[in-house]
Amino acid sequence: MEWINWYLDNAVYVDGGRGPILFDCWGLTRIVRAEHLGKRLLPSYGHLRNTKPRQFTRAYGAESKLMEECAAEHGAIAAVMIGSICVHVALVIQIGDQLRVLEINPQRGARFLPLSQWQRDHVRVTFHRDSP
Secondary structure, rough: HHHHHHHHHOEOOOOEEEEEOOOOOOHHHHHHHHHHHOOOOOOOOOOOOOOOHHHHHHHHHHHHEEEEEEEOEEEEEEEEOOOEEEEEEEEEEOOOOOOEEEEOOOOOOOEEEEEEHHHOOOEEEEEEEEOO
């Protein structure tokens, strides 16, 4: 999965970024799901900003209602929740027998971490996959 390295080396965090190089967490999640995992392309919501978490939460809520909640698995969206507010999303990717998380954020840029390590940084995470 050499394409992951491309994102790690080239993706730059920009709030509202939808690619091809400038991404926020939603932008990176939606593009990688569609272009590399063969999932449906989720709506852009490019007008949303991380400074408006309630709007982001409403948009994520609308999408997650079209999905099913699941355990962490390849292709699932990981949503970081603080109370009822969604503050961050990332994508679960399986490499061999290990689940990892591809994310981008303003502090650290693009990262690809073992799921267990990533989950230690977040109190509550929910996972959603496309409904069959």
